[in-house]
Structure formats: C-alpha cells, structure tokens
Amino acid sequence: MQRRFKWLIVLVVAVCAIWTGGWFYAASFAEKAADKWLAQQASLGRTWTCTEREIGGFPFRMAMRCKTLSFSGQGRSGRVQFSLANVRAIAQVYNPKFILAEADGPLEVSLPGRVKSVKASWYGARASLRVAKPVPERLSVHIDKLQAQVTSNLGDEEKIAAASAEFHLRPAPDVTADIGSTDVAILANQLTSSLANRLAGDDAPANAVISTRITRLPALLAGPPAAWLERWRQAKGTLTLQNVKVDKGPLALDASGQLQLDDQHMLEGRINARAAGFRLVLRKLGVPGFSGASGALISGLLGQKAQAADSKKPQREAYMPLPLELRDGFVWLGPVKTGVRLKPLY
Secondary structure, three states: OHHHHHHHHHHHHHHHHHHHHHHHHHHHHHHHHHHHHHHHHHHOOEEEEEEOOEEEOOOOEEEEEEEEEEEEEEOOOOEEEEEEEEEEEEEEOOEEEEEEEEEOOOEEEEOOOOEEEEEEEOOEEEEEEEOOOOOOOEEEEEEEEEEEEEEEOOOOEEEEEEEEEEEEEEEOOOOOHHHOOEEEEEEEEEEEEHHHHHHHOOOOOEEEEEEEEEOOHHHHOOOOHHHHHHHHHHOOOOEEEEEEEEEEOOEEEEEEEEEEEOOOOOEEEEEEEEEEOHHHHHHHOOOOOOOHHHHHHHHHHOOOOOEOOOOOOOOOOOEEEEEEEEEOOEEEEOOEEEEEEOOOOO
8 A cells, every 4th residue: 555655656746747847848839939930020020029028827827928018010101119018928738729818008009100109008908819720710809998099290189988898800600711701890888089079069978889701811911911901802802891880979870881902902892871960070070061951952862861860869860871882992972972082001
C-alpha cells in the first residue's frame, strides 16, 4: 500500500512537471507567434507596438497584457495612428482559439483629412473572439458608458455618448460557405450626439440597431484598404442592409437595401427607407422645398402616401417614404436626382 502511494506521488509530480513544461513551451510559442505577426505587419507598413508586454496565467490560462497597444499605418489621405491603454487578453489552455479581452482605455486616434482626432473613454470594454479562418467564427465587443470627443481640423468638437454599444460579427448560418457571407450587427442604446441634437432640435437620446450581411468578405482580409476593396469589388461582394432602425425623439428611420461598388469605385445600389421628422432635419441643413405643400408634392412624386405616425409618439411627423438609389455618382430620391455627389472610396 505504501509502495503504491509512493508511485502515485511520483505520477502526480511527473504530470505536474510535464504540465509546467508544456505551459512554458506554449507561452514561448505564443510570444514568438506574436513577434512573427508583428514583423509581418511591419513589412506591410503597419506598425503595432505592445509596451511592457507580459505573458502569464499559469497554470490553466494563457494571458497577455500590454500597458499600451498602439498602431501606425498609412491611410488613403495620410497616416493613421491610435493607442489603447491597459489591454488584456486571455485564453484557456484547453481552448486556445477562444479569446477574451478587456481594455481600460482611453483610446486616442489620430486621423488625416477632415477629422483630426478621436478620444474615447468608457466604464468597461470587453470582447470575445473565436478564431477561425478565413474569418473569425464569432467576434463580439461590448462597451458600457461610452464617452467620445471628435475634433476636426477646423477645431470643431463633437461629443458623443452612449449608455452601451455593441458590435457582433459571425459567419451567416444560412448561406453556403463559398459565398463567404458574414453577418454584422451594431447596437447603441441611449446614444447622444451634439450634432444630432442640433439637427433634430431635440435633446432626446437615440437608440439604433444596424443589421447587415457582407458577402465575399474573405476578399477583404489582406493588403491595404484600396487593394482589399478592389478585390471585394471584383469578387462582386455586396453589403445588404437587412434592418436599420434609428429612433430619436421626433425622428425615426427604418431602412433596408443592398449596396456594392461600381467600376468607378463608388457605392451603387438601392435603399428603401421611411423616415419621420426628416423635413425638420432637411430644413436645418438648408435644403429648400421640403416643408408644407412641397413635402406633400414630393410624396406624390414618389408614388406613395406618407404613413401615419406612431400613435404613442404624437409629436412625431408622419412617416415619409424615402426610396433612395445610388448610381452614376449621385444619390437619387425616387425619380429625382439630388445634388448629393458620391466620391470613389479608393
């Protein structure tokens, strides 16, 4: 009996030694894989930096921490940079492809063009990722109590806040794999924006739900943005707006449709929308002819009657149909060609 007990102790010690050696080997492998990926990104002109990188989690988890995760790369109009403070990612040793991550922030982004910088902070930010090829099997991001400030090159500041915001990505479950369809959903609760408040003439927070499907997404996954957009166009990829709903005080918008890129690298397609309160916004933007009898005339030209407003919100204007078409570099409202010009994306 005593001899069996000794062998049991030896076995436990041996298992612990093997497990410990395996964990440190896996940690070393993970660190080398991270260094290899960083070098590959650098060769493509994208510089990622993880300051004060730490790897831990022994004995059952694999964890990596960056005091600051930063990026620098060339965008279409200039150099794009961002930094994110206190980033942590963990995975269980027995399930390394499922990764959980947290970031304390803040996030600071420097952009070329009209937007100079974006600064964001939050109460909590977490993400989960199930790694798969060519696209992740699932990616979810949840942010609580988001606060952001957008500054333009002219010095104008726009403040944005949300009680919560979510982003979800997963392969479409009802489409064959060769099409490469991916479902993307964005949700925002109690969203406020100083610009939106000025346009709407109302301080009510907004709720937004955007549900889309992107086909041929694997074509987007390598090279600079212009290259992957061109591959996506050549692969005849489409962006389907399955459900877009925005509700803000007197304003409401429902939309669906499908978009793609034309030969001139501009968006084209149709969007079927209906909106309540849009006349007020257009008047604020200085667009003439969208009030009173003119608005009714436009409804008639569109071949539809304005639908009754939600009885629970009597202050809201009647819903106005907005059949939009993007073609030939312009936005069309029904049969009417608007003055809104489209620009090539690359």
